[in-house]
Amino acid sequence: MNPQFGDYQFEIYLDGLRGVAPTQPMDFAALEERARAALPDSVWSYVAGGAGDEHTQRANVRAFERHGLVPRMLVGAERRDMSVDVFGLRLPSPLFMAPVGVVGLCAQDGHGDLATARAAARTGVPMVASTLSVDPMEDVAAEFGGTPGFFQLYTPRDRELAESLVRRAEAAGFKGIVVTLDTWVTGWRPRDLSTANFPQLRGHCLANYTSDARFRELTGSDDPQRVVLSWAGLFGNPLTWDDLPWLRSLTDLPLILKGLCHPDDVRRAKDGGVDGVYCSNHGGRQADGGLPALDALPGVVEAADGLPVLFDSGVRSGADVIKALALGATAVGVGRPYAYGLAVGGEDGLVHVLRSLLAEADLIMAVDGYPTLGDLTPQSLAVVRG
Ligand SMILES: Cc1cc2nc3c(=O)[nH]c(=O)nc-3n(C[C@H](O)[C@H](O)[C@H](O)COP(=O)(O)O)c2cc1C
Numbered sequence: 001m002n003p004q005f006g007d008y009q010f011e012i013y014l015d016g017l018r019g020v021a022p023t024q025p026m027d028f029a030a031l032e033e034r035a036r037a038a039l040p041d042s043v044w045s046y047v048a049g050g051a052g053d054e055h056t057q058r059a060n061v062r063a064f065e066r067h068g069l070v071p072r073m074l075v076g077a078e079r080r081d082m083s084v085d086v087f088g089l090r091l092p093s094p095l096f097m098a099p100v101g102v103v104g105l106c107a108q109d110g111h112g113d114l115a116t117a118r119a120a121a122r123t124g125v126p127m128v129a130s131t132l133s134v135d136p137m138e139d140v141a142a143e144f145g146g147t148p149g150f151f152q153l154y155t156p157r158d159r160e161l162a163e164s165l166v167r168r169a170e171a172a173g174f175k176g177i178v179v180t181l182d183t184w185v186t187g188w189r190p191r192d193l194s195t196a197n198f199p200q201l202r203g204h205c206l207a208n209y210t211s212d213a214r215f216r217e218l219t220g221s222d223d224p225q226r227v228v229l230s231w232a233g234l235f236g237n238p239l240t241w242d243d244l245p246w247l248r249s250l251t252d253l254p255l256i257l258k259g260l261c262h263p264d265d266v267r268r269a270k271d272g273g274v275d276g277v278y279c280s281n282h283g284g285r286q287a288d289g290g291l292p293a294l295d296a297l298p299g300v301v302e303a304a305d306g307l308p309v310l311f312d313s314g315v316r317s318g319a320d321v322i323k324a325l326a327l328g329a330t331a332v333g334v335g336r337p338y339a340y341g342l343a344v345g346g347e348d349g350l351v352h353v354l355r356s357l358l359a360e361a362d363l364i365m366a367v368d369g370y371p372t373l374g375d376l377t378p379q380s381l382a383v384v385r386g
């Protein structure tokens, strides 16, 4: 793959010269507006919404505005290299797609998990496939092509079911297990409460369970509509540090804990033998009144002390990707932006969003004189005043 993702900009200009007007949005506000028009109200409010008054969700985005990249000149940035080595894998860029549980429903045909996996194959941008999926993980993994994929585990209370899901992820060829810790209970989400649509949406995203023999044994059914599902019972395991050795014993694949924002938690996870930590506040969807995830990142990076740090929450542009990298993230994830791309333009729309993010990030590295990721450090950023 050409490491200069900015070439995508010239493809768009070329289309302009050929008289083909761009049909896809170029900025997040336009993308969001188009996604809102494209999605059924229930799916839109679920995806776009957050916890409480959504202060934290907005703060995640605003936190990026408080940091400015300081340009460097005369460094010869004609060739850039955005590739990254992580978990023994060489990736063309540090961008990845965060797990989005109802992404299946963002596609017109209701199979958005498969479309996302195909977009991963086309772009080299890995997908972290959620436990909550319209299609079973084996079908999703079959679409990855040469791009590595990761499986996100919502840990069921039943250990055998958890073990079964992990075994299946290994067999399907996933390259790492991401255990989400911040959603063992669903947060206070006024938009969902007022539409009461969450249980219904969730019912469409249970293929990983209904295709599992242990799930059928536990529930006596493979029909999600007939099974009385409680988040707390089936999915929501209130794990403690005492469970970390068990989680670690589940797999030899890289184990990554998602939702870590406190340096002490990061140190404890590291002592417990994890392979990576994932700094995130779930895009502001779980608890309002929290610290923007970006503000937690430097402390997480310091405590991780060389362990890979994945980051998401509030990334909306290529510039944001660069800022998170400068603050020490090893890889940077997006959630809502790619779900919106899928909603607006299907698989091609999703690919467009990823390529736009990469093109902008690449061109910022060119213009601002940071030709490799190693050139980006916290000193590359200054605080924006006013
Ligand atoms: C609709 C939706 C569903 C999500 N489902 C999951 C999930 O199943 N598992 C998980 O770990 N995180 C889930 N997340 C959180 C994302 O992985 C990620 O942390 C968040 O979207 C990042 O913030 P952003 O949307 O501002 O980019 C979900 C996010 C959204 C928007």
Ligand SMILES: CC(C)CC(=O)C(=O)O
Pocket (backbone or CB within 6 Å): 101, 132, 183, 186, 202, 282, 285
């Ligand atoms: C609460 C889960 C069912 C899905 C999720 O992680 C989310 O909606 O943010």
